[in-house]
Amino acid sequence: MEVALLLVLLILLLAIGVPVAFSLFVASVATLYALDIPLAVSLQRMAAGISIFSLMAIPFFIFAGDLMYRSGIAARLVNIADASFGRARGGLGQVNIGASMLFGAVSGSAIANVSAMGSTISPLMEEKGYDRDYAVNVNITAAIVGLLIPPSHNMIIYAAASGTAVSIGDLFLAGIIPGILTGAMLMIVAWLVARRRGYPAGIFPGWRPFIKAVVFAIPGLLTAIIIIGGILSGIFTATESSAIAVLYTILVGALVYRTIGFTKFVESAVSSVRITAMVLLIIGAASSFGYVLAILDVPTQLASGINTLTDNPILILLIINVILLLLGTFMDMSPLIVITTPIFLPIAVSLGVDPVHFGIIMMLNLGIGLVTPPVGSVLFVGAAIGKISVEQTIKTIWPFYIALVVALGLITYIPAISMALPNMMK
């Protein structure tokens, strides 16, 4: 009964346009009222939900990524990708995907990725006669890859929500091969579509611009190495490595690239604070919501419900994936991580799935939700930047959806794709 109240109220509040954070909060408060539990508990859970040390890495990763973006690295990453993949049929599509993967190593934000690549490559693609829907399809689906390639602040949220000791370093390592695999799948599809539509192949720009771009981009790409290397070697904690990454990007942006002055720095800090505030408010409200779910015993009931349905691990993982995909179509990534991790992770672990592996499944799965209607922030931003409507975008996007879903299937059922690197490092 109270479960129905909680969920119906949540959907109602979301539908009328209450911000996601307060939809979660108010639905929890109303349910606590029905359960006759002191209402201040909801706010207490919200405060507790954001008072977590490991979450401090979130603003740092966002800040470092934003500074890198403003330093003008995106164009150089495009140059590198151009020299590497540009000669293929529909070369600019390949370039977009390759550059998005490189950008994913600098920033973990799919929105930053879609904006950076969209504003850099879309005009080029239009000039060369690519259709806008193709440009946006490639751009938004490639941005999802950045969620898998470390650093990724959503992995921090997952590690915090898992409640167990999931190592952030392991998660970062585990994301690398799935990220490359997903990027490769998208490249194949982009090539097939380009061939059918008869897009031109690019011309190799020569080694000089390539080397120039690499030399320019190396200091930026080193950020990822500092973060991952710092965590893995045990020199830094995840939080420390992300703070060092910020200090490093400030130095690189101000002294090496000379593109970050005081004004840009302040802009970047303020814009990172906006995103941080939004994410943390949602995480806090989602912990309040998750607490009410736990009181109502939803995780246990859902687990036993799934178990009575089937005990086949392949089917159970399929069911979990389908539920997450459905939720992802209309909810954003971070609240879903906070709410669904405590529900599904225990089920997955009982099937013998490693929590690190499950985290990677979740990143890609919920990432797909960001590019699917009715609600997908990356889809919306990508379409706005590509100057076409969301409807036009999704009319021709299905081959790319198939690539993402196939990648999700491979990553779900072949644990080695995720676990090989972290296991090797042990």
Place this chain on the structure above:
Amino acid sequence: MIARLTYYNGYLAKLLLWIGGAGLFAMTLIIGWQVFARYVLNASPSWAEQLSLLLMIWYALLAAAAGFHEGFHIKIIALQAGASTRNARILRIVAEIVVVMSGAMMVVWGLDLTYIISSHVIPSLGISRSWAYAPLPIAGALIVLFSGTRLAGELLYPGFTAEDEIDSVAMPVGDA
């Protein structure tokens, strides 16, 4: 009156975000100092992480409040966008009322929590744990101010909080 209040709210929201930016940078320096102290001075400061976390809670909540003036919090506007002008206005008003109420709840229970916890001390900092809860009622009050102004504006002048569709689509600088 409402127009002037909105104008001042804009400045207040900017100020909150600047404070947030300064807080973020301060937090970076504190954690940077922690690393420096550990490896160079061979003494890890015990206060650094706790202070940095406290700072984050403060600026994140204050900036989150500013978000209700700027409208950067993620929400689903599909239904509003599809509704008639009149129905869309009703939806906006109801949604804004829910936000004002949420802000008020943050004030009331936030004060409760801040008071209840006041005798607890944050060990590594030696200050009352109330410091960690105080930003809740403050942010709540700011949310009541910001959203209350929007609500009053919409009630007095229909269409006051209507969003330009392109704008609202490009705005959610998402968390993804």
